[in-house]
């Protein structure tokens with residue numbers, strides 16, 4: 127998305143020039159909301175604000191990177207670099223890194239991702255059942271998002287299940303504190319706590335930003351809204367942009383109430399609608415409007431486009447997932463052809479359910495078309511990458527227990543389950559981290575000599591590696607250190623030992639080398655970033671691995687979940703698997719409440735409105751359910767698009783007939799008079 131210092135329409139200009147008070151831009155997809163934010167940043171700089179005084183909040187790290195890029199084109203690299211553009215979570219990290227000590231947090235705390243949390247919960251609850259642990263995770267997260275700690279949760283618990291969850295939560299909190307770790311919810315709630323309780327910190331942070339801009343406002347949850355309010359205080363103006371029709375994170379606690387609360391909490395709020403869509407052709411826009419019209423309207427919005435109708439929206443009916451992928455890929459290949467003006471990155475394949483990506487990946491690989499997967503299992507979710515990240519995290523924070531467990535067992539080094547269990551017991555008793563426990567003289571008395579020796583050897587190696595990581599600066603040194611480290615721990619052999627197929631092991635190893643290159647590149651710096659040490663790179667990785675995808679600019683086809691496609695646009699989009707059960711998604715025999723259906727419909731709306739010039743909606747006649755093939759029903763959303771009523775699915779014969787009729791009518795009409 128290029129961001130030339132070009133035009134803005136009058137409504138966009140009004141939003142950009144409203145600098146003083148709170149401002150809400152409430153408008154449909156592709157109407158230039160994000161563009162308003164980027165241009166407003168430029169305007170604020172013009173008005174004399176320093177870049178670091180402007181905070182822009184996006185929904186994902188990827189969106190943050192993209193926004194910085196768009197800002198760069200308007201205001202230049204130097205200013206763009208200093209802007210405080212981040213997600214709510216990264217902003218929370220910044221607050222905690224700076225002032226977490228005021229809450230008793232160490233400067234180098236760890237951030238537990240969802241897997242880490244599950245591990246801790248299983249251990250804290252003495253239960254190996256992932257389903258139960260996940261339920262705890264969900265309940266605890268909900269409590270935390272309501273601002274409850276375990277004591278408050280124990281009082282609020284409504285039944286036995288919740289009472290148990292509250293007990294587990296208590297132990298979970300203790301472990302997090304002992305590990306000096308926080309989870310994702312803490313990244314918002316702890317900064318909020320800080321600002322609420324600590325007047326000095328509050329004053330400082332409220333003075334830090336002189337304007338705060340929030341993109342995708344409809345998907346903030348209650349705690350995020352509170353954090354925004356705490357940062358804004360009495361005086362800081364802010365600009366929120368959003369679209370209630372694109373609210374798709376209700377399942378994660380995002381609440382449309384936040385839209386309603388704004389005018390109540392900020393009576394001076396200026397609400398600006400935008401109505402012109404600059405993204406999509408008429409046919410695409412009409413299909414989108416038709417679908418969303420089926421949802422009850424909270425805010426009436428109009429959306430029109432100056433572009434012509436464009437190509438009709440196409441419906442592909444496919445026999446199976448394989449067939450669907452084949453056809454989509456063939457179409458992409460044909461459209462790109464030898465046309466140098468068409469790039470791979472002009473195409474996106476979007477789907478509701480992750481598992482649909484796999485077959486597309488295979489077909490794209492076969493066709494040797496470069497692609498990336500976003501929103502699903504990303505690179506960083508692969509086991510080998512997690513192994514390496516575990517090691518890096520341990521270097522950053524030796525008290526990071528999940529990282530410790532991952533590193534100490536990858537590869538296996540004669541430290542068995544029993545030893546680790548004793549270590550864990552010891553650490554639990556003394557409320558220390560596993561790493562700290564390892565060097566305790568008392569531990570040595572309760573473990574066998576050989577076990578203690580292995581543990582000590584591991585501990586010394588970690589310390590030594592950390593020391594070296596502190597000094598390995600720049601690409602070359604970083605690469606040498608990483609390769610040396612992999613050799614030390616015998617990781618390549620470990621992959622071949624563990625993998626049944628050599629091919630798989632080789633592919634894992636090549637992922638590892640790719641990861642090493644990535645670390646080296648980051649350590650090497652560039653014109654925007656100075657050289658870094660391996661340890662510094664490692665510090666950012668804990669956050670990046672779970673919150674972001676690699677945002678390198680590449681000419682690749684995008685495979686993405688609908689959720690992860692929010693805010694983005696492509697010239698050509700394929701919406702895959704548009705079937706009942708898949709979109710709207712329905713797990714098992716789950717009951718489809720009207721609210722759920724409405725959220726699914728908003729997802730469909732988000733999907734359609736990602737397309738600029740062509741849109742293919744593909745639907746399956748049969749689909750896989752487990753290992754079986756079952757008959758599949760086209761999604762109700764396809765009917766709701768009303769493709770027949772636009773030029774969408776008009777039969778060529780029908781069009782010909784219409785043309786003939788029109789010609790005939792013309793022929794029989796009286797000839798225009800000469801005057």
Ligand SMILES: Nc1ncnc2c1ncn2[C@@H]1O[C@H](COP(=O)(O)OP(=O)(O)OP(=O)(O)O)[C@@H](O)[C@H]1O
Pocket residue numbers: 127128133134135138153154155156157158159160161162369372403404405692693694695735
């Ligand atoms: N006034 C304008 N003139 C020309 N192009 C514009 C204008 N406003 C927006 N655009 C273009 O329209 C497209 C959509 O804009 P943008 O991504 O800002 O919309 P949005 O409202 O944020 O969409 P979404 O709801 O999907 O996030 C972009 O390519 C943008 O550059």
Ligand SMILES: [Mg+2]
Pocket residue numbers: 159160161341693
């Ligand atoms: Mg946007």
